[in-house]
Amino acid sequence: MTQAVAPYDTYLSDFRTFEDALPPGEPAWLRELRERAISRFAELGFPTARRGNEPWKYTNVAPIAEGRFAYSAATAPAVTPDEIRSGTVWDEGWHSLVFVNGRYSPALSTAAPASGARVASLAEAVRADGPLVRRHLAQHAGFQDSGFTALNTAFLSDGAFVHLPEGVELKTPVHLVFVSTSDAGPSVSYPRTLVVAGANSKAAVIESYIGLGAARYLTNAVTEIALEDGAQVDHYKLMLEGEDAFHVAGTRVDQGRDSTYFSLSYSMGALIGRNDLRVLLDGPGGSARLNGLYVTAGSQHLDNYINIDHAKPHCTSRLYYKGILDGESRAVFGGTVLVRPGAAKTDAYQEDKNLLLSEKAEVDSKPSLEIYADDVKCGHGATAGTVTEDAIFYMRSRGLDLEKASALLIQGFASEITDTVRIAPLRAYLERLTLAALRGFKYGLTP
């Protein structure tokens, strides 16, 4: 059972301030949702890294609980387009929505191309598409067992909304950029995304999380993605937060019959980062491919916790995460492939590979399987290793110095994931970003 860590009263009193400042005329269901969420948060608090709490065993959130990250309803400070572009990938051809401290910024966003899809701020969608939003919002990401999700839901007032009606195919990616500015002191934002992909629709959605301020901040994000029958969604999540930031993200994906979900999680920023991804394969013939790359250095801590729930037969899931760890950084890979009774012909494999560039870097990799059905094909694997001396010597014997040889090998390691990015400018961006990070690494190799 998850135990509360005191103090989190700041969050409760901030909620009352937040609630009082909400615009009048909001639907009652939304207010009720928030009330239920804050009550649940008051019961749950934040999880602890204590023994027996398996999902949070390796990640201590006490700094978050004690951080007194303040919610500010004040107008967000001015952010320039150049600042956004320095923090993440940008393409004029994409449909980009920018959120500053969780609030939609029309000035920084680009106009929607005519596509048949609805891409809007969640605040606007609540007004214009009330019944549809109500049917999905907080219905995929429940908050009964997660203090973070409960808190995000309590502070829900804006975010991103993407709706693909049946059969609609988006030709250009939707890019959601969540910017945190934190110059005024420790602050928190609650980014929220809802993607509803109608039957046989198709789209690519990119989420970028970046930080511009100097102070520590917390991003507590929740993303819900519903894929109806036959829908195809490519989902990229770029965690590029400031180096002193805390980032906790819960992503919930519900898949219908014959739907296809591709996820690529790229994590580089944040002092403490946690990606909580749960995919529910809830219709026969669904397939999920989850790829990830995390690049950590210094005293970073990154935790990927991924659950794939095979609830129906004939579904396929493939999970492939890779980590490159330098300095004293620490990574955690956990989670489970659950095969429920009756989910016959499940085909699932999960693998986590790590490259440790420093003797002080550490990884806890614990993929696991829970199988309650017959006639399934499941497997998992985890490795952690260093760059091999043989490979380094081979490359040096061709005239490449130690640094260049190491860089090529590490890039090669990363390319297995970045090669799977299907959006060319994004792929090039992530390759550049990885290379730039590696230049700052100390490699931990002896000549």
Next chain:
Amino acid sequence: MAKVSPGGKNHSRPLLEVRNLHAAAGDAEILRGLDLTVNLGEVHAIMGPNGSGKSTFTNVLAGRPEYRVTEGEVRYEGEDLLALTPENRALAGIFLAFQYPVELPGVRSREFLKAALDAVHEHRGLPKLSVREFNKLVEQRVREVEMDADLMKRSVNEGFSGGEKKRNEILQMSVLDPKLALLDETDSGLDIDALRIVAEGVNRFRAPDKAIVIVTHYQRILNYITPDYVHVLLDGRIVRSGGREIALELEAKGYEWIKEAVESGRISV
């Protein structure tokens, strides 16, 4: 003192001079006083049974870190070779064709070779090849070693057959254009076609301004590449040097014969 090959053909200084070389891996001493002189234009074959130190010798010359030189010296173009890092030896013109070429997952062959050639050109003060020039060069050299051009798009040596790996070594050699090629058991594990292709690559490389040292257990490859000198390596020392006839003698009589001859003092070392 073992015989060494006669001094340079119109060259004042040998390309490679190895004097009393001792080297160890861990606590085990493998080379125990090896002497060898190689001049430009020459092809030397070093033959020896398993465990005689053949691979150790070529790897010590290339600078493999796990070997420790305990005594002796190696001069390359008159300079102290042992003071150089592996990459600086490569840049100075030494190329080791590996007995077991290493797989480099995710490192594409074409990019790897371009990076290596750029480093070599920079060292020699030559301009970098453009991508177009490089592709043209590689295309030609790939054809020469009868390699599947698609292999250049794949990760270095990953999933290559044994023969493809060895051909890739010869390809790298011909593109990087070193001065001294060290071939470490390049013939082992090759079928007759691959052996012919590899040997042809070595023969194309042979020139008055190059030198080649082939290390081998079997004399088979010497049917394709005619060495100027053949040396017999036994227990870390060269115990016999001469011409091609030594290889034939070894094939006829085996290594036991020469071991006994050394032990009984018929051959003085």
